[in-house]
Amino acid sequence: MEAEFLAWLRGRLPAVKPPIDIGVGDDAAVIACAADSRIAVTTDMLSDGVDFRLGEVDPRRVGRKALAVNLSDLAAMAAQPIATFVSLLLPRSGGTALARELYEGLLPLAEEFSAPVVGGDTNAWDGPLAISVTALGRAGPQGVFVRSGARPGDAILVTGEFGGSILAHQFDFTPRVREALWLREHAKVHAAMDVSDGLTLDLSRLCVESGSGAELELSRIPISSHARRLVAVEQLSLSPLQHALNDGEDFELLLAVDAADAARLVADQPLESLFGVRLTQIGRVINERGLWGIDAAGTRSPLEPGGFQHRFD
Numbered sequence: 001m002e003a004e005f006l007a008w009l010r011g012r013l014p015a016v017k018p019p020i021d022i023g024v025g026d027d028a029a030v031i032a033c034a035a036d037s038r039i040a041v042t043t044d045m046l047s048d049g050v051d052f053r054l055g056e057v058d059p060r061r062v063g064r065k066a067l068a069v070n071l072s073d074l075a076a077m078a079a080q081p082i083a084t085f086v087s088l089l090l091p092r093s094g095g096t097a098l099a100r101e102l103y104e105g106l107l108p109l110a111e112e113f114s115a116p117v118v119g120g121d122t123n124a125w126d127g128p129l130a131i132s133v134t135a136l137g138r139a140g141p142q143g144v145f146v147r148s149g150a151r152p153g154d155a156i157l158v159t160g161e162f163g164g165s166i167l168a169h170q171f172d173f174t175p176r177v178r179e180a181l182w183l184r185e186h187a188k189v190h191a192a193m194d195v196s197d198g199l200t201l202d203l204s205r206l207c208v209e210s211g212s213g214a215e216l217e218l219s220r221i222p223i224s225s226h227a228r229r230l231v232a233v234e235q236l237s238l239s240p241l242q243h244a245l246n247d248g249e250d251f252e253l254l255l256a257v258d259a260a261d262a263a264r265l266v267a268d269q270p271l272e273s274l275f276g277v278r279l280t281q282i283g284r285v286i287n288e289r290g291l292w293g294i295d296a297a298g299t300r301s302p303l304e305p306g307g308f309q310h311r312f313d
């Protein structure tokens with residue numbers, strides 16, 4: 001299990017010390033190059049048959065996504081992208097053409113977010129494609145966002161909408177870098193992460209790191225039209241709300257924000273006029289551990305975190 005392995009790894013690794021500022025456990029590691037200059041570093045690997053199926057998706061979208069998930073992790077840390085490294089493990093047959101397509105997909109995004117590809121590696125083997133991207137970002141003078149700073153009384157805000165990403169959003173999402181950098185300058189953000197594995201699963205991780213819990217007002221969760229469409233086509237017993245809470249790959253920001261700042265942000269919606277992205281308050285951070293859902297009738301009940309985890313023995 002990925003969660004168990006990560007817990008073992010965090011215990012097995014020595015404590016971080018300078019120049020490493022933040023090690024394994026957040027959305028990116030942070031290296032302090034000098035007291036006033038810190039670099040966030042993150043890496044993510046996607047592979048054929050696990051994260052996508054090459055027969056079913058244009059390799060350009062795969063290349064774009066491989067970079068976008070890393071930019072989303074830099075956004076989660078409020079780090080300005082500065083450079084990326086791309087490593088490809090290509091199938092021998094058709095590998096060159098595939099590599100070109102992957103790059104054609106990711107290079108426009110690298111350009112858009114000023115995250116130039118400056119290195120990497122290209123290998124071939126008799127197995128399926130794997131693409132690993134490493135991204136570096138610069139922390140601002142206000143510091144980085146971390147998962148561990150949420151305080152009871154903080155408002156829980158999210159960007160955008162949730163659920164049904166499998167229909168398209170999982171490849172075509174815009175990493176919330178600009179939004180995070182704006183928030184870094186204009187609000188007291190106590191904790192943040194990007195929602196990659198599922199809203200409730202990732203919120204539970206943020207709460208664990210912060211030593212707190214959370215109450216969600218279920219009627220306020222912004223549900224994407226994709227989630228509603230998925231319910232219509234799948235005809236499963238899942239509701240659009242369940243898709244929004246548990247689907248994963250939304251790549252929106254999840255933020256614990258000072259309550260007064262949050263009220264101002266939700267009323268003024270500055271990110272909507274700047275970037276076309278809405279902020280929604282979905283709940284608040286509480287002292288009591290665990291996740292709690294409050295339905296429209298005001299009934300409060302425990303919320304089981306759900307989402308995607310890599311499974312291995």
Ligand SMILES: [Mg+2]
Nearest residue numbers: 027073194196
């Ligand atoms: Mg992340």
